Amino acid sequence: MAETMTIGKALNSGLRRAMEDDSKVLLMGEDIGKLGGVFRITDALQKDFGEDRVIDTPLAESGIVGTAIGLALRGYRPVCEIQFDGFVFPAFDQIVTQLAKMFARSGGRVALPVVIRIPFGGGIGAVEHHSESPEAYFAHTPGLKVVSCATPHDAYWMIQQAVASDDPIIFMEPKRRYWEKGEVDTSRSLLPLHASHLLREGTDCTVVAYGPMVRVAVDAATAAAEDNGRQLEVIDLRSVSPLDLKPVYESVRKTGRLVIVHEAPLTGSISGEIASKVAGECFYSLEAPVMRVTGFDVPYPPARIEEEYLPDLDRVLDAVDRTFTF
Amino acid sequence: MAKANAARAGSRASSGAKRAPTRAKSGGRSAAKGEVRHDPEFVQLLTPEGERIEHPEYSVDFTDEEYRGLYRDLVIVRRLDAEATALQRQGELGIWASLLGQEAAQIGSGRALATQDMVFPTYREHGVLWCRGIDPIMPLGLFRGVDFGGWDSRAAKMQMYTVVIGAQTLHATGYAMGIAKDGKVGGDDGEAVIAYFGDGATSEGDVNESFVWASVFNTPIVFFCQNNQYAISEPVERQARAPIYRRANGYGFPGLRVDGNDVLASYAVTRRALDAARHGEGPSLIEAYTYRMGAHTTSDDPTRYRIASEVEAWQQKDPILRMRRFLEQQKIVDSAYFEGLESEADELAVDLRARVLALPDPAPASMFDNVYPHGSAALAEQREQFAAYHAGFEASTVEASTVEGGDH
Ligand SMILES: Cc1ncc(C[n+]2csc(CCOP(=O)(O)OP(=O)(O)O)c2C)c(N)n1
Ligand SMILES: [Mg+2]
Numbered sequence: 056m057a058e059t060m061t062i063g064k065a066l067n068s069g070l071r072r073a074m075e076d077d078s079k080v081l082l083m084g085e086d087i088g089k090l091g092g093v094f095r096i097t098d099a100l101q102k103d104f105g106e107d108r109v110i111d112t113p114l115a116e117s118g119i120v121g122t123a124i125g126l127a128l129r130g131y132r133p134v135c136e137i138q139f140d141g142f143v144f145p146a147f148d149q150i151v152t153q154l155a156k157m158f159a160r161s162g163g164r165v166a167l168p169v170v171i172r173i174p175f176g177g178g179i180g181a182v183e184h185h186s187e188s189p190e191a192y193f194a195h196t197p198g199l200k201v202v203s204c205a206t207p208h209d210a211y212w213m214i215q216q217a218v219a220s221d222d223p224i225i226f227m228e229p230k231r232r233y234w235e236k237g238e239v240d241t242s243r244s245l246l247p248l249h250a251s252h253l254l255r256e257g258t259d260c261t262v263v264a265y266g267p268m269v270r271v272a273v274d275a276a277t278a279a280a281e282d283n284g285r286q287l288e289v290i291d292l293r294s295v296s297p298l299d300l301k302p303v304y305e306s307v308r309k310t311g312r313l314v315i316v317h318e319a320p321l322t323g324s325i326s327g328e329i330a331s332k333v334a335g336e337c338f339y340s341l342e343a344p345v346m347r348v349t350g351f352d353v354p355y356p357p358a359r360i361e362e363e364y365l366p367d368l369d370r371v372l373d374a375v376d377r378t379f380t381f
Numbered sequence: 382m383a384k385a386n387a388a389r390a391g392s393r394a395s396s397g398a399k400r401a402p403t404r405a406k407s408g409g410r411s412a413a414k415g416e417v418r419h420d421p422e423f424v425q426l427l428t429p430e431g432e433r434i435e436h437p438e439y440s441v442d443f444t445d446e447e448y449r450g451l452y453r454d455l456v457i458v459r460r461l462d463a464e465a466t467a468l469q470r471q472g473e474l475g476i477w478a479s480l481l482g483q484e485a486a487q488i489g490s491g492r493a494l495a496t497q498d499m500v501f502p503t504y505r506e507h508g509v510l511w512c513r514g515i516d517p518i519m520p521l522g523l524f525r526g527v528d529f530g531g532w533d534s535r536a537a538k539m540q541m542y543t544v545v546i547g548a549q550t551l552h553a554t555g556y557a558m559g560i561a562k563d564g565k566v567g568g569d570d571g572e573a574v575i576a577y578f579g580d581g582a583t584s585e586g587d588v589n590e591s592f593v594w595a596s597v598f599n600t601p602i603v604f605f606c607q608n609n610q611y612a613i614s615e616p617v618e619r620q621a622r623a624p625i626y627r628r629a630n631g632y633g634f635p636g637l638r639v640d641g642n643d644v645l646a647s648y649a650v651t652r653r654a655l656d657a658a659r660h661g662e663g664p665s666l667i668e669a670y671t672y673r674m675g676a677h678t679t680s681d682d683p684t685r686y687r688i689a690s691e692v693e694a695w696q697q698k699d700p701i702l703r704m705r706r707f708l709e710q711q712k713i714v715d716s717a718y719f720e721g722l723e724s725e726a727d728e729l730a731v732d733l734r735a736r737v738l739a740l741p742d743p744a745p746a747s748m749f750d751n752v753y754p755h756g757s758a759a760l761a762e763q764r765e766q767f768a769a770y771h772a773g774f775e776a777s778t779v780e781a782s783t784v785e786g787g788d789h
Binding site: 181 | 475476504523524525526527528529544545546581582584585586587612613614615619620680681685686742743744745747748749752759760763767770771773774
């Protein structure tokens with residue numbers, strides 16, 4: 056059964072199905088009830104499932120995650136919405152010191168099936184703190200898993216898989232892509248939650264991206280084919296932690312070149328981890344150093360110049376060009 | 382706060398004819414009789430009908446000049462706010478957080494500040510900004526997306542806007558601790574701090590921690606909560622089951638609720654609280670009971686979560702309307718005054734619009750400015766690569782070099 060819908064609508068439908076499947080699933084967050092969330096991802100869910108299951112919380116992120124942990128200890132499966140990426144930090148302590156470590160600290164007795172949804176990334180012309188890419192903080196925390204969807208199909212299925220998972224999941228939603236449409240096969244998921252996915256085959260250079268940058272990578276591949284006939288192979292990482300790099304290694308062994316794209320600042324980011332692993336695994340196959348196209352090591356800039364900060368098609372193609380200069 | 386010296390209240394009201402209240406509240410009890418009636422539930426000096434009433438604890442005498450000045454402030458900040466909303470609608474601002482309905486709380490408290498006091502705002506305090514003499518174009522740069530706000534917070538004695546809810550209340554408390562450490566409390570020239578925040582913010586840990594710190598260290602701070610009844614879509618009942626001002630008691634300092642749509646009462650209680658703070662009497666909490674007449678921001682659609690009749694009921698309590706009624710009833714101004722003021726406000730709005738449209742976009746490379754006071758070699762390298770990449774486009778050279786951080 057294929058349906059066309061936006062990423063936002065796919066998340067909404069996926070959450071709805073998760074709530075239908077398991078009465079222990081709760082949604083909690085600021086403005087998610089009557090308003091349906093500032094991005095309307097939870098639209099109409101409170102109307103249909105009631106205020107007990109779709110909870111407008113007090114304005115307190117530490118409270119949202121902290122009480123979600125308590126609810127999980129009591130047998131519920133909370134799905135928390137953090138309104139914007141820049142507002143997850145009041146909850147950082149609960150996420151990093153409590154949520155991430157409970158399973159280990161309880162000697163493996165207590166799993167916390169909590170999902171934390173975070174609309175992330177820039178490109179929507181917002182004011183400060185509304186365009187951040189904080190995924191590396193969470194990927195750096197053992198005990199958490201971090202995923203990001205890039206298509207409506209993945210949005211629909213990955214949110215359900217995240218809810219069903221016994222791990223705490225940081226679910227990064229590409230907010231600038233909420234309105235993009237695509238096909239959703241509502242009958243089967245195709246992939247497990249923590250698998251990367253080869254989106255487009257190519258022979259000349261591998262481009263790896265996740266979340267909002269997958270679209271940029273695909274566009275770059277299209278442009279490269281038209282411009283100079285270069286065939287780029289595009290891999291959607293989907294899972295930022297744990298990384299599923301086998302398909303990346305296979306691809307790099309074939310192309311000999313790798314460009315990694317993300318919005319987050321360069322230093323200490325996921326791309327450094329990938330580059331290191333690939334250098335180790337594919338050392339003899341590499342024709343060029345691994346290139347990274349990322350945000351810069353600066354505070355996210357004012358909206359009027361955010362396009363200069365965000366990786367775009369030109370910057371990806373420039374990096375691809377540079378892999379051919381070695 | 383009730384014990385704060387009534388003698389200092391209204392000390393700002395200086396020369397000129399003092400106009401006595403026309404009617405005393407509650408069955409003719411008047412301050413003149415010396416009856417003290419502390420009503421922490423609701424301090425009001427001007428009714429929605431424009432009647433000047435007395436509150437024995439918070440009486441202030443204003444000159445006609447001062448009444449006119451406050452009214453002028455209210456009208457101008459509303460006019461400029463409307464212009465900003467219009468600019469957003471026309472695509473000239475990314476977003477705008479309107480102060481509509483909250484003018485009295487902001488002007489009353491803002492005009493109560495002494496020159497040496499420091500302000501810690503949220504993102505909605507455009508009225509306070511006006512009182513501090515800051516060019517009203519400043520926040521429009523932030524909302525247009527050309528800078529982070531732009532004014533010199535030290536010179537203006539008003540810190541930058543804070544978008545992360547509640548964070549500034551701790552900064553305000555720390556600043557106030559510094560004032561105390563510097564020995565700048567204890568006299569009329571003592572310094573005080575005011576921290577603004579919303580009803581929603583009262584749920585954040587930071588705000589509650591700031592109450593603890595302010596109390597324990599007896600800091601010269603006034604917590605000014607504008608309870609505009611909503612945190613985006615959530616009514617205040619989602620944040621508090623008891624009146625917000627009562628929380629102060631539990632933390633060990635006084636709290637009161639003021640009619641936040643009454644500029645005179647907002648002035649009086651803030652003035653008193655700031656004076657108490659600057660004299661070393663410690664923190665206090667003011668809950669300015671008001672209403673967000675418009676949307677949360679221009680991105681918001683309040684029809685999804687509140688009914689029109691509620692908004693209409695609050696329109697009857699409009700802060701500007703009641704002040705206008707008072708001025709008319711007391712014949713403090715004539716109709717020429719209102720017309721003159723309207724055209725003054727219009728001119729300011731026209732000027733603001735023109736200057737907003739002329740605001741240049743920042744140079745892309747400016748994003749590398751001001752990351753560290755003394756820069757960093759790594760960042761300088763990244764900036765050079767950024768410049769070279771862009772120069773490659775401009776010169777259309779094939780040699781367009783690097784783009785990223787150079788971590789090869
Ligand atoms: C830490 C944090 N969480 C969430 C938000 C998103 N947000 C912006 S304004 C707002 C509501 C604030 O309500 P209130 O404190 O009552 O202030 P008001 O906007 O009504 O002036 C929310 C939830 C934020 N800016 N910061
Ligand atoms: Mg509010």
